[in-house]
Amino acid sequence: AAAGFAGGAHAAEGLEPNSWEEITSYNNYYEFGTGKDDPARYAGDLTIAPWTVKIDGLVDRPGNYTFEDIMSKMTLEERIYRFRCVEAWSMVVPWTGFELADLLGLAGVQSGARYVAFETVLRPEEMPGVSRRVLDWPYVEGLRLDEAMNPLTIMATGIYGRDIPRQNGAPLRLVVPWKYGFKSIKSVVRISVVDSEPPTAWNKSNPSEYGFYSNVNPQVDHPRWSQATEREIGGGLFASRKPTLMFNGYEDEVAGLYEGMDLSRNF
Amino acid sequence: MNDGVSGASAPRLVRMRDGLNGGLRRVPAWALYFLAPLPALYLLWQGSTGGLGVEPISALEHALGELALQLLIAGLYITPLRRFLGINLMRFRRAVGLIAFFYVFLHLLTWLVLDVQVPALIWQDIVKRPYITVGMGAFALLVPLALTSNNLSIRRLGGKRWRQLHRLVYGAALLGGLHFVMLVKGFQIEPLLYMGAIIVLLVLRLPSPQRLFARSA
Numbered sequence: 001a002a003a004g005f006a007g008g009a010h011a012a013e014g015l016e017p018n019s020w021e022e023i024t025s026y027n028n029y030y031e032f033g034t035g036k037d038d039p040a041r042y043a044g045d046l047t048i049a050p051w052t053v054k055i056d057g058l059v060d061r062p063g064n065y066t067f068e069d070i071m072s073k074m075t076l077e078e079r080i081y082r083f084r085c086v087e088a089w090s091m092v093v094p095w096t097g098f099e100l101a102d103l104l105g106l107a108g109v110q111s112g113a114r115y116v117a118f119e120t121v122l123r124p125e126e127m128p129g130v131s132r133r134v135l136d137w138p139y140v141e142g143l144r145l146d147e148a149m150n151p152l153t154i155m156a157t158g159i160y161g162r163d164i165p166r167q168n169g170a171p172l173r174l175v176v177p178w179k180y181g182f183k184s185i186k187s188v189v190r191i192s193v194v195d196s197e198p199p200t201a202w203n204k205s206n207p208s209e210y211g212f213y214s215n216v217n218p219q220v221d222h223p224r225w226s227q228a229t230e231r232e233i234g235g236g237l238f239a240s241r242k243p244t245l246m247f248n249g250y251e252d253e254v255a256g257l258y259e260g261m262d263l264s265r266n267f
Numbered sequence: 268m269n270d271g272v273s274g275a276s277a278p279r280l281v282r283m284r285d286g287l288n289g290g291l292r293r294v295p296a297w298a299l300y301f302l303a304p305l306p307a308l309y310l311l312w313q314g315s316t317g318g319l320g321v322e323p324i325s326a327l328e329h330a331l332g333e334l335a336l337q338l339l340i341a342g343l344y345i346t347p348l349r350r351f352l353g354i355n356l357m358r359f360r361r362a363v364g365l366i367a368f369f370y371v372f373l374h375l376l377t378w379l380v381l382d383v384q385v386p387a388l389i390w391q392d393i394v395k396r397p398y399i400t401v402g403m404g405a406f407a408l409l410v411p412l413a414l415t416s417n418n419l420s421i422r423r424l425g426g427k428r429w430r431q432l433h434r435l436v437y438g439a440a441l442l443g444g445l446h447f448v449m450l451v452k453g454f455q456i457e458p459l460l461y462m463g464a465i466i467v468l469l470v471l472r473l474p475s476p477q478r479l480f481a482r483s484a
Binding site: 021022025026030034036037087089132133134135202205206221224225226228229231233234236237238239240241 | 314315320321322323324325326327381384385388391392395396397398449450451452453454455456
């Protein structure tokens with residue numbers, strides 16, 4: 001984890017985190033509604049204790065891991081990451097969490113494993129947004145195994161050292177800082193290690209707009225808007241747009257994962 | 268003529284309608300122009316004091332766009348309200364139309380000045396992004412209508428040609444509704460409700476089969 005932290009710290013150089021208020025009041029979590037303020041307003045009813053994560057598939061020790069069990073075995077550290085939404089806004093978040101690689105190590109990844117699939121909790125009685133079929137619930141996401149094992153990839157359990165709020169994906173969520181925010185799936189209840197590319201929620205909804213990889217890339221536009229620039233949250237009414245960085249500024253750490261791939265085709 | 272009321276309670280509804288029309292006659296149309304900028308000023312004030320949340324540019328842009336669409340739809344209600352329910356708002360139609368245009372223009376201005384900012388990117392967006400092309404199309408259709416929403420233009424064009432020109436508002440409303448449908452992520456109901464309302468209000472204007480028959484006979 002030490003090497004990974006060095007990478008994260010290097011990438012975080014000079015980053016000024018957004019305020020707690022900004023990070024926790026402007027969220028996309030469509031299970032609570034499509035408005036940016038809906039999650040903060042409606043996520044309060046989500047039961048987050050007890051919480052178990054089912055880890056299954058190509059692992060040596062499949063099972064239901066309780067949140068406490070996971071927390072007792074993981075080492076928490078702070079990672080200050082850029083967060084770039086596919087909608088062309090961005091913020092900087094001081095996450096607390098542990099590397100996904102460590103959690104996968106706990107379960108023991110078997111040979112033949114190539115991808116990792118994730119699933120968000122689905123509780124219609126606690127999630128007013130799922131009565132509308134904005135997406136095919138439950139929300140699912142996936143990573144290639146090498147992406148999942150990259151030291152930058154973490155499971156976050158806190159922000160500013162406090163427990164992560166429900167609207168931000170309590171009690172634990174994925175954070176993949178070089179990909180668009182929707183890849184960083186919230187309130188994870190299942191992690192499956194698999195041998196083929198798993199379905200992902202936004203790709204199922206609109207495959208021409210949301211690819212499996214969804215790496216932040218200023219040169220590959222969303223069909224409906226440019227990804228060349230972004231607006232930083234907190235700049236107010238007259239903030240100017242900033243250029244978007246390749247892999248959201250984490251090019252040194254992750255470009256090697258995609259060597260030889262045509263990123264405009266594998267978007 | 269079908270005045271939209273029938274049955275035992277009809278006399279009471281007719282009295283209510285006449286009372287409403289009588290009350291409306293006392294409201295001067297210029298009052299609407301006086302009230303028109305207030306929502307925009309309120310949104311601007313909210314946006315600069317944190318009332319629109321931590322990302323006020325998108326919030327302002329969306330709020331102005333939604334208001335513009337609501338006003339366009341309000342304008343489309345005026346004729347069917349008179350024809351089917353006998354409620355007469357004709358005196359306010361020009362003001363509603365011009366205020367709708369004012370909000371479409373503010374929505375466009377917010378997008379240009381606060382959102383996209385870079386002139387080169389603006390043109391690129393207009394030609395490359397279908398939902399923006401459609402939105403600009405709606406605006407373009409509304410420009411001649413705003414310019415001719417005055418008595419002088421009606422006299423110059425003549426009533427018939429003026430009415431024909433102002434049918435462009437049907438196209439503008441359809442494009443405005445489509446613009447909203449195209450820009451949301453995932454399957455969302457709200458823009459479809461707006462689009463449904465626009466389509467119903469336009470279908471109500473189609474000549475009835477009897478009138479078509481009468482015309483050809």
